[in-house]
Amino acid sequence: MQALSPGRRPQPWSYGVLLVLLMLGQATSAIPSPLYSLYAEKWDYPPFLTTVIFAAYGAVAVVAILVSGPLSDRYGRRPVLLVAVLLLLAGLAVFLVAAGPGYLVVARMLNGLGIGAIVVVGGAALLDVSPERAARSGTFTAIAFNVGIAVAALGTAALARTGFHPLFLPYLADALIALVLLVLLLVMREPHPSAGAVPLGIPRPQVPREIRGRFVFSVIGAGAAWAVLGVCFSLEPSIASHAADIDGPFFGGVVIASVTLAAALAQVVSARFPARTVALVGDTSLAVFMLAGVGGFATGNAVVITVTVALQGGAYGLAFGGSLRHLTAHIPAERRGAVMSMFYLLAYGALITPTLLVGIGATLWSDTAIFPVFSVLAAVLCLSAVVVERVLGRREGQPEQVLTPAAGVREASEAG
Structure with a gap:
């Protein structure tokens, strides 16, 4: 890779x-996520639509x-990130003028395009800007991801609790920050030294x-973790509020923040441990805590529920982070893009499919009735990853490579 001149x-x-x-x-x-219950109440649509x-x-x-990865390799990180921020702003604008659930679908799709590009290209740009900090960039990124989610969830939920334009002000504040970043990206120099020299593919x-x-x-361990995350971000806030008999979206925001902050802490603490061990501990712990969560939610105690979801979040962080590192440490260099593309295709499938099925079940029966069923199935999926490792994944006598925290981000950025 050629170096940039000073x-x-x-x-x-x-x-x-x-x-x-x-x-x-x-963010x-x-x-x-904390506002879905308000939207559902406003427009009277079923949980499945959420x-x-x-x-x-x-x-x-x-x-x-x-x-987005191949596009940024060919045309540069900066142009792709500019488009991604514009897509974020377009989605936020649709949220601001939303007049029905169809608007929410369009807004989320626009945001999804922008956020997906930011995850990949932003991670790659960090390594371009400061390759000497590669070993710390992964940790910083994990913290940024989870803190961003936690702050947005808590801030939005707190605002919603006041009843002061909760379906307007959070998006407006987010859009103002995005506009500032857009200006900074416009004056930022292109960080990718090989932009324009790489064929598009x-x-x-x-x-x-x-x-x-x-x-x-x-992929089974990561998929189980993302299945849990999908339900956490869509229906679990309202399920937790119903279980604790707490009105309003604030407690749902606490649930999301508990999951993400615990996940961030777990990923930081586990970063120096062997990835296979971290993944196995995460898969097993997530299975145990999903089953324990059934009892935790049944107590109806807000503190018990918060502790339960925090433990699930920590296990999620171990299961996903360990699974990703375990895989990326052994992908042949020339096949990284193809393997990571397959990984994310299946991981997002695991995010989407169980979430939709839980939504159908919550619509046909109730969210509190379907949640224990989902918890048991998620636990079985987590344990199946452990069984698969025992049967297929273990290579006797080969020490495991310990991957630095940045490697997961680097491999994800190379998915394109």
Whole structure:
């Protein structure tokens, strides 16, 4: 890779701007979650439609993840990020003028395209801007993701509790921050030194035979974790509020923040431990805490429910982070894009499909009735990842490579 001349190198503040952009992307994804109950009450639509709105985001985000990497390699990080922020702003504008649930679907799709591109291209740009900080960029990114979600969820829920334009002000505040970042991106120098020299091409998702056992283990564990996350971001806030008999969206925001902050802490603490061990501990713990969550929710105690979901969030962080690191440590360099494309296709499928099924069940019966069923099935899926590792994934006598925190981000950025 060619080096940039001193006059063309990104400005010192570029790294911080990119981290804030990554945080903003995840914050934007989290703003509607505490508000879904208000939208449902306002327009009187069933729980299934809430999960459709959420799934629309995931469906288009995976498209952005697959194509934004190659586009940024060919045309530069900056142009792709500018378009991504414009898509964020377009989605926020639709939220501001929403007159029915159809508007929410469109808004989430626009945001999904923008956020998917920001995740991939923003992570790659961090490494371009400051390759010497590669070992810390992964940790910083994980913190930015989860803190962005937690702040947005709590801030939105707190505002909703006051009743002061909760369906307007959160999106307006987010849009103002996005506009500031858009201006900064306009004056930021292109960080990718090889922009324009790389041929454009989208990798065909595939998995080399020699890592298929490892891939199956990783994608089952990550898929189970994302299935839990999908329900957490769509229906679990209202389920928790119903279980604790707390009106309004504030407690739902606390639930989301508890999950994401616990996940961030778990990922930071586990970053130096072997990825396979972290993934196995995460899968097993998530299964246990999902089953324990059935009893926790049944108590109707807000403190018990909050602790339960925080434990689930910590286990989610271990399961997903460990699974991703376990896979990326052994992908042949020339197949990284193809393997990561397949990984994210299946992971987003795991995010979307169970969420929709839970939405159908909640519509036909009730959210509190379907949640224990989902919890048991999620636990079975987590334990199946452990079984797969025992049967297919273990390579006797081979020490595991310990991956630095940045490697997960680097491999994700190379999905294109």
